[in-house]
Amino acid sequence: MNRMLTGRNGKLKILLWIKRRLNILKLIMPLLIISLILFFKHNDVYIYTLIAGLSIMIVNIIFPVIGDIVDKILIMIINVFRIIITLFFTIIIQGIIFPIIKIVSLIFGKRFLILKFKEKKETYYINKPDIIDDINEPY
Amino acid sequence: MKKNKIIGISAFYHDSAVCLINDKTVIACLQEERFSRKKHDNSFPIKSLNILREQFALNDNDISAIVFYEKPILKMERILSNLIEISPKGMEFAFKSIPLTVNRKIFVSEYIRKHIKGDYSIYYVPHHISHAASAFLPSEFEEAAFMINDGVGEWESSSYGICNHENITLTHGVHYPHSLGLLYSAFTYFCGFRVNSGEYKLMGLAPYGKPKYKDIILKNIIDYKEDGSYRLNLKYFDFHYGSRMCGKSMEKLLKLKIRKPENDITNEYADLASSVQSVIEEILITMAIHIRKDTGMKNLVMGGGVALNCTANSKIIEQSGFENVFIQPASGDAGGALGSALYVSHYVNKKKLSKIQQFSYLGTEYGNEQIKYILDEGGFKYYKLDNPALKAAQLISQGNILGWFQGRMEYGPRALGSRSILGDPRDKEMQRKMNLSIKFRESFRPFAPSIMLDHVNEYFSGDYHTPYMLTVASLKKKHRLKNQHITHNFNVLSEKIADIPAVIHADFSSRIQTVSKEQNPLYYQLIDEFRKITGVPLIINTSFNVRGQPIVENPKHALTTFLNTKMDYLIIGDFLLFNNEQNVNREKWKIENLIMD
Structure with missing residues (x-):
């Protein structure tokens, strides 16, 4: 039992296992945190869906492949495959996920940016609430 | 501590x-x-x-x-x-x-x-609030309206609101992708100049043209309301999804091809520059007038990259109705x-x-001991001066081009007399010589003058105090040698249209920098010595760099630029260098080597 739990340097294998998972979590946590922040702050289902989708993809693709690899090898693999991974993500995100979000948003009648040219309205200004944004936060 | x-x-x-x-x-x-x-x-x-x-x-x-x-x-x-x-x-x-x-x-x-x-x-701090603070707090106004225009911040590309010493409140904004900055950049790209750095070339090209495309732009490309808010027709732009600013749809509308940088600038591109400049000015003036009415303020502060458009700035000051206007010199x-x-x-x-603001002299400074050490180490031949300003004035008045490196470096895009290349504004060949042999840039672009504040009214109309080179002034008629605004002639400055031709544009405007004793005593003395010799209280002032390079920061940068151009002399601190006397290994002093440092 002891041999099963203890590694060569005497540390408990379970701790090493947790440490490695924490390294992976470091990658995922910012995305998860941001998704939560955006969800509660902006209540914007599209952004939330996007970030959640990104997080799930990273978990599904990266986790099984590199879950047992030590830090340096992990960084090396990420560096070597960065372009491929980015390209893959780009195709998935820009070609599949974003169009789905866009379609959903159009169904609910919301457009993000591309607005009609020459609208018959008095102003194109967007009024801002009379408050100072919280400068302690990056959003 | x-x-x-x-x-x-x-x-x-x-x-x-x-x-x-x-x-x-x-x-x-x-x-x-x-x-x-x-x-x-x-x-x-x-x-x-x-x-x-x-x-x-x-x-x-x-x-x-x-x-x-942000x-x-x-x-x-x-x-x-x-x-x-x-x-x-x-x-x-x-x-x-x-x-x-x-x-x-x-x-x-x-x-x-x-x-x-x-x-x-x-x-x-939100992007446009940072710009507003950078304009309001140095202005020393008690309260003011602010008007910010740039490419884009977080979401806002244009915004306005109120500043006082309690708070800065942004009340209205125009959101990306609708942007006056990006509109101007798109036409900069269309005319063959580099986006984010060539906008001032487009502004410099505008006086050579006529606003023939203005109606097309206002009808098809940008729609603006009476309050100055606006919307772009994104059909004609590519910047929101591609690496280009605009493409074939714009070419089709304007019946003109996107100019390649290596191709000649023709009259059509000058007309296009004139048109977009006119559109931008019209919208900015409308916006400023609305802001004055909406906020009830007497003072206006401006920031964001669009506030570097000095022609538009002058018109806003003249036509918006604000009593006082302050523009942040480093408004990018x-x-x-x-x-x-x-x-x-x-x-x-x-x-x-x-x-x-400290007249924007907020950068690094190098003393005579540091400079001497670098000169000795590099094997430069130099002379110690007792009165650098007087010597500089004498050299300039003799038709020489002089590098001038003194005091603290400027913060912002303009050289204001600390890191400058100086010349004689009376010489009609000076503009061409400095553009082609020193700055390696387009010959159509005039230079800006530094003029003594107490003599500005002798040459230019209006009550100007522009220490940051952010507005243009119109040359008084007595100094003009021609009567009309000259368009479609890129050699106009070699024709000597004024008695100070090297710093006067085709429309007799000039992007002046007023210099006072309080602002920069040594630089003021230099211009004053030049005035005593020539009777002219102004000199050419252009930034100490060559095309594509940032302004020089330290003595090594200055010496490298000096050796790689046809600049005649360099005064750096209290030391004078002749270019033709330097017997140093010029291979070691290549401009490319600076990037590797």
């Missing part, structure tokens, strides 16, 4: 910069490009931070706050929203922007903590570092700083 230092940082878009302030004043503002030698460098300003530590005695443990000039997650939200909107198009755009967005927007605090040690708070993103730091100092820490 008391922790009383605040650092403002702008980074990751263009023109990265840092600003260091304490409880009393601004200690230094530094632009990363000046040290990295990459023009408009947008990387995290590590080199500037190191200079703060080395030259301005910054100890990381004295820092109480670091302020970033809200990175809000900016990321805008970028992602844009990607959703353009999907499934924009694959190339997404490929470039997603990794950058994730790396640079999410991990801003990690970048900061990695490069600056110590126990401090991190703040994020570099100024965000100053604005964000000032915001936290003034509104969070409640410290009222004095002498904030």
Whole structure:
């Protein structure tokens, strides 16, 4: 039992296992945190869906492949495959996920940016609430 | 020791910069490009931070706050929203922007903590509020309306609101992708100039043309309301999903091809420049008039990259009805570092700083001992001067081109007499010679003059006090040798249309810098000595750099630029150098080598 739990340097294998998972979590946590922040702050289902989708993809693709690899090898693999991974993500995100979000948003009648040219309205200004944004936060 | 230092940082878009302030004043503002030698460098300003530590005695443990000039997650939200909107198009755009967005927007605090040690708070001031603070707090107004126009911040590309000493309140904005800055950049691209750096070339080209395309632009490309708010017709733009600013649809509408940089500039492009300049001016004036009426303010402060359009600035000052106008000289993103730091100092820490702008001489300085050491080490032949200003005036009046390196470096895009190349404005060949042999840039562009403040009315109409070269003035008729605005003639300046032809544009305008004793005593003395010799109280002042290079920052940069151009003389500190006397290994002093330092 002891041999099963203890590694060569005497540390408990379970701790090493947790440490490695924490390294992976470091990658995922910012995305998860941001998704939560955006969800509660902006209540914007599209952004939330996007970030959640990104997080799930990273978990599904990266986790099984590199879950047992030590830090340096992990960084090396990420560096070597960065372009491929980015390209893959780009195709998935820009070609599949974003169009789905866009379609959903159009169904609910919301457009993000591309607005009609020459609208018959008095102003194109967007009024801002009379408050100072919280400068302690990056959003 | 008391922790009383605040650092403002702008980074990751263009023109990265840092600003260091304490409880009393601004200690230094530094632009990363000046040290990295990459023009408009947008990387995290590590080199500037190191200079703060080395030259301005910054100890990381004295820092109480670091302020970033925008809200990175809000900016990321805008970028992602844009990607959703353009999907499934924009694959190339997404490929470039997603990794950058994730790396640079999410991990801003990690970048900061990695490069600056110590126990401090991190703040994020909204982009346009940073611009507003950078314009309002140095203005010394008690209250003012602000008008900010740039490419884009987090979401806002244009905004206005009210500043006072209690608060800065942004009340109205126009959101990306609708943007006057991006409209101007799109036409900069169309005319064959580089986006984010060639906008001033478009402005310089405009007086040569007639606004023949103005109606087409207003009918098809931009729609604006009576309050100055506007919307772009995105059908004619590519910037929101591609690497180009505009494409074939714009060519089809204008019946004109996008100019390749190597091709000649024809009259059509001058007409196009004139047209878009006219459109921008019209909208900005409308916006400013509305802001005055809506806010009821007498004072206006301006910032954002569009506020570097000096022709538009002059018209806003003349026509908007505001009693006083202040424009931040570093109104591009570099100024965000100053604005964000000032915001936290003034509104969070409640410290009222004095002498904030300091005529924009907020950069590094090198003493005679340091300069002498570099000259000796490099094997340069030089002469010690007792009166550098007098010698400089004599050399300029004899038709020589002079490099002038003195005092603290300027913060912002303009050389204001610290890192300048100077010449005689009376010489009709000077403009061509300086453009082609020194600056290696287009020959149609005139230079700006530095004129003694107490003599400005002798040459230019209006009551001008423009120490930052942010407005244009019209040459008085008695100094004109021709009567009419001359268009479609790119050689107009060699025709001698005025008695100071090298600094006068085809429409008799000039982007003047007024110089007072209080502002820069040595530079004022130089111009005064030139006046005593020639009777003319102004000289040509252009930035000390060559095309594609940032302004020189240290003596080594100055010497390298001096050796690689046909500049006749260099006065650096109290030392005079003749270009034709230098027997140094010029291979070692190549401009390309500076980037490797």
